[in-house]
Amino acid sequence: xxxxxxxxxxxxxxxxxxxxxxxxxxxxxxxxxxxxxxxxxxxxxxxxxxxxxxxxxxxxxxxxxxxxxxxxxxxxxxxxxxxxxxxxxxxxxxxxxxxxxxxxxxxxxxxxxxxxxxxxxxxxxxxxxxxxxxxxxxxxxxxxxxxxxxxxxxxxxxxxxxxxxxxxxxxxxxxxxxxxxxxxxxxxxxxxxxxxxxxxxxxxxxxxxxxxxxxxxxxxxxxxxxxxxxxxxxxxxxxxxxxxxxxxxxxxxxxxxxxxxxxxxxxxxxxxxxxxxxxxxxxxxxxxxxxxxxx
Amino acid sequence: xxxxxxxxxxxxxxxxxxxxxxxxxxxxxxxxxxxxxxxxxxxxxxxxxxxxxxxxxxxxxxxxxxxxxxxxxxxxxxxxxxxxxxxxxxxxxxxxxxxxxxxxxxxxxxxxxxxxxxxxxxxxxxxxxxxxxxxxxxxxxxxxxxxxxxxxxxxxxxxxxxxxxxxxxxxxxxxxxxxxxxxxxxxxxxxxxxxxxxxxxxxxxxxxxxxxxxxxxxxxxxxxxxxxxxxxxxxxxxxxxxxxxxxxxxxxxxxxxxxxxxxxxxxxxxxxx
Numbered sequence: 311x312x313x314x315x316x317x318x319x320x321x322x323x324x325x326x327x328x329x330x331x332x333x334x335x336x337x338x339x340x341x342x343x344x345x346x347x348x349x350x351x352x353x354x355x356x357x358x359x360x361x362x363x364x365x366x367x368x369x370x371x372x373x374x375x376x377x378x379x380x381x382x383x384x385x386x387x388x389x390x391x392x393x394x395x396x397x398x399x400x401x402x403x404x405x406x407x408x409x410x411x412x413x414x415x416x417x418x419x420x421x422x423x424x425x426x427x428x429x430x431x432x433x434x435x436x437x438x439x440x441x442x443x444x445x446x447x448x449x450x451x452x453x454x455x456x457x458x459x460x461x462x463x464x465x466x467x468x469x470x471x472x473x474x475x476x477x478x479x480x481x482x483x484x485x486x487x488x489x490x491x492x493x494x495x496x497x498x499x500x501x502x503x504x505x506x507x508x509x510x511x512x513x514x515x516x517x518x519x520x521x522x523x524x525x526x527x528x529x530x531x532x533x534x535x536x537x538x539x540x541x542x543x544x545x546x547x548x549x550x551x552x553x554x555x556x557x558x559x560x561x562x563x564x565x566x567x568x569x570x571x572x573x574x575x576x577x578x579x580x581x582x583x584x585x586x587x588x589x590x591x592x593x594x595x596x597x598x599x600x601x602x603x604x605x
Numbered sequence: 606x607x608x609x610x611x612x613x614x615x616x617x618x619x620x621x622x623x624x625x626x627x628x629x630x631x632x633x634x635x636x637x638x639x640x641x642x643x644x645x646x647x648x649x650x651x652x653x654x655x656x657x658x659x660x661x662x663x664x665x666x667x668x669x670x671x672x673x674x675x676x677x678x679x680x681x682x683x684x685x686x687x688x689x690x691x692x693x694x695x696x697x698x699x700x701x702x703x704x705x706x707x708x709x710x711x712x713x714x715x716x717x718x719x720x721x722x723x724x725x726x727x728x729x730x731x732x733x734x735x736x737x738x739x740x741x742x743x744x745x746x747x748x749x750x751x752x753x754x755x756x757x758x759x760x761x762x763x764x765x766x767x768x769x770x771x772x773x774x775x776x777x778x779x780x781x782x783x784x785x786x787x788x789x790x791x792x793x794x795x796x797x798x799x800x801x802x803x804x805x806x807x808x809x810x811x812x813x814x815x816x817x818x819x820x821x822x823x824x825x826x827x828x829x830x831x832x833x834x835x836x837x838x839x840x841x842x843x844x845x846x847x848x849x850x851x852x853x854x855x856x857x858x859x860x861x862x863x864x865x866x867x868x869x870x871x872x873x874x875x876x877x878x
Contacts (some may be wrong), residue, residue, distance in 0.1 A: 313775060313776065314771065314772045314775045314776065315701065317775050317781055318699065318700050318701055318771065318775070318781075318783065319700060319701040319702060320700075321702070323696070323700070323781050324696050324700050324702050327678045327692040327693060327695060327696035327785075328692070328693050328696045328697065328708055330692065330693070331689050331690065331692070331693035331712060331752055331756070331847050332693070332708060332711065332712075334689070334745070334749040334752065335711060335712055335714070335715060335749060335752060335753075336711070336755050337730075338727065338730075338745060338746060338749040338750075339714065339715050339718070339723060339749060339750070340711070340714065341726070341730075342722075342723035342724075342726035342727050342730070343718060343722055343723050343726075345726035345729075346725060346726050347724060349725060349729075356725075356728075356729070368649055372760075376754055401617070401618070401621055404614050404617060404618060407614075409615075409618065411612065413622075414804060415618050415622055415863050416868070417860075417868070418622045418625055418626050419622065420860075420867075420868065420871070421620065421625065421626065421629065421857065422625055422628075422629070422862065423871070424806060424856045424860055424867070425629075425810070425853045425856065425857075426670075426809070426810035426811075426812065426827075426828045426852065426853070427810065427812060427828075428810075428812050428828040428829075428831060428832065428852075429828075429831070429849050429852050429853050432613070432831065432832075432835055432849055433628055433629075433632050433849060434628070436632075436635070436842070436845070436846075437628055437631075441644075442643060442644045442678065444627075444628065444631050444648045447647065447648045448648060451647070458617070477624070477625065477628070480621070480625065481625060482871060482875070485868055485871060485872060486872055486875050489872045511858075527875070528875070531875060534717060536780060537719070538719035538720070538721065540721065540813065542811065543828045545812075545832070558721075559719065559721040562721050562724075562812075563721065563724070566724070566725050566728075567817060576675065576725045576726070579719075579721055579722040579723075580722060581744060582719050582721055582722050583718060583719060583722035584640070586717070586718070586719050586722075587717070590717055
């Protein structure tokens with residue numbers, strides 16, 4: 311066995327096999343994240359010389375109402391996404407209760423998740439088109455006289471955008487819950503049935519507690535995913551009208567690549583990182599399992 | 606459960622299915638209609654006679670370049686990601702060294718971070734080495750940003766490979782490269798196919814990196830390219846619909862053939878996170 315140990319701890323081979331991954335991760339993920347904090351200390355247009363201005367950008371950001379407005383929208387999206395998980399769980403519970411055709415339903419639900427956010431955004435721009443879109447055509451057929459201009463109305467644009475986001479991810483979460491529910495041993499459910507438990511009791515008292523760990527993982531995914539959400543909003547509205555649908559990532563993108571304010575944009579990007587990390591830690595703490603459930 | 610109860614459940618599931626599928630069906634239908642049909646007719650109506658000209662118009666407009674770029678960038682990035690991730694996972698899980706945990710932790714940093722936080726420095730770095738408006742910047746970022754999820758999916762399988770396989774190979778005089786390329790990679794084929802699917806979907810649909818690093822039409826991929834197309838067609842709904850259908854069709858066709866594998870991959874990418 312000595313020779314095996316010797317071969318399997320060859321330092322050169324270990325270096326050779328891990329170096330490509332390690333180099334890429336360090337150069338293209340770790341270093342840029344650190345640089346983002348550093349660039350945030352600069353007054354810089356991305357082309358000319360950098361001017362060190364200390365924490366000015368970060369102080370400005372903390373008083374920037376546009377930034378806080380976009381942060382509020384991101385958190386609102388996170389809240390919506392987290393709450394919608396309950397609906398997905400309900401659908402998955404129905405699907406997993408020996409429904410014929412469950413597999414087909416689950417596939418249909420998943421299709422939007424496979425499409426690019428750009429295609430989804432363009433499709434929903436058409437769905438929401440005030441005069442010829444699918445939604446308003448249906449509403450007018452139903453006798454609604456003045457259906458709203460969904461994406462142009464600052465009061466509803468944010469909620470109008472939440473709908474395609476939910477549309478995009480519903481199938482993903484239903485799929486995850488369904489897989490977890492299918493892992494519950496049948497014997498447990500049968501035993502409960504023999505004891506006279508109703509389907510609702512079985513769902514609430516047995517199934518949901520048993521997949522709680524998966525549910526907690528999805529809460530983290532939904533909240534963190536929402537905080538960094540970008541593509542669909544950027545394409546659908548560009549954060550408009552007048553910032554009404556701006557989120558943190560789209561605000562940062564606009565500062566950097568439309569206004570060429572790389573210093574301030576970096577500061578916002580770094581704050582986005584810090585906020586995401588803090589929220590991740592908090593959500594993990596809050597949902598931490600005290601005891602592992604065995605079955 | 607009672608019959609009525611079951612029917613109600615089916616109605617619920619059916620309504621969700623209609624909500625999920627109808628916008629896509631509507632897209633397919635208006636991609637084959639004229640503007641008059643779309644604007645005057647019901648959104649539920651089938652096209653009177655399918656207007657395939659809409660698709661010809663889009664191909665004449667040059668969508669093929671974007672399509673080809675999406676294909677080669679997706680394939681190259683996916684192959685390299687999986688090779689690099691497999692090598693790293695092999696060294697981390699199968700070989701004996703003190704820092705393996707630390708290296709794994711470093712790779713996993715990439716799982717939770719918002720890419721926007723790295724975007725400006727990345728842009729600046731690529732600008733300094735002349736890789737802005739060069740597809741290499743896209744391939745490199747795709748590989749790097751998909752490494753964490755790929756390693757995570759591979760990890761579970763690699764830890765279950767029996768020690769005996771390695772021992773037998775090495776005692777037989779096999780080199781470690783031979784062990785990795787001839788034995789470990791082939792037996793990991795099923796889990797690799799899961800990572801292939803996840804990587805392909807991510808790369809095909811990626812938007813921010815291309816939108817930020819690429820400015821020439823000849824290097825743009827479909828996600829960014831269709832933005833131009835749609836801007837240029839403005840009010841020609843049929844052409845816009847055809848553009849969107851062309852961009853989503855490969856994924857939908859892949860799903861028809863590999864739906865179980867795709868669902869497995871998506872589940873694996875999420876639950877372990």
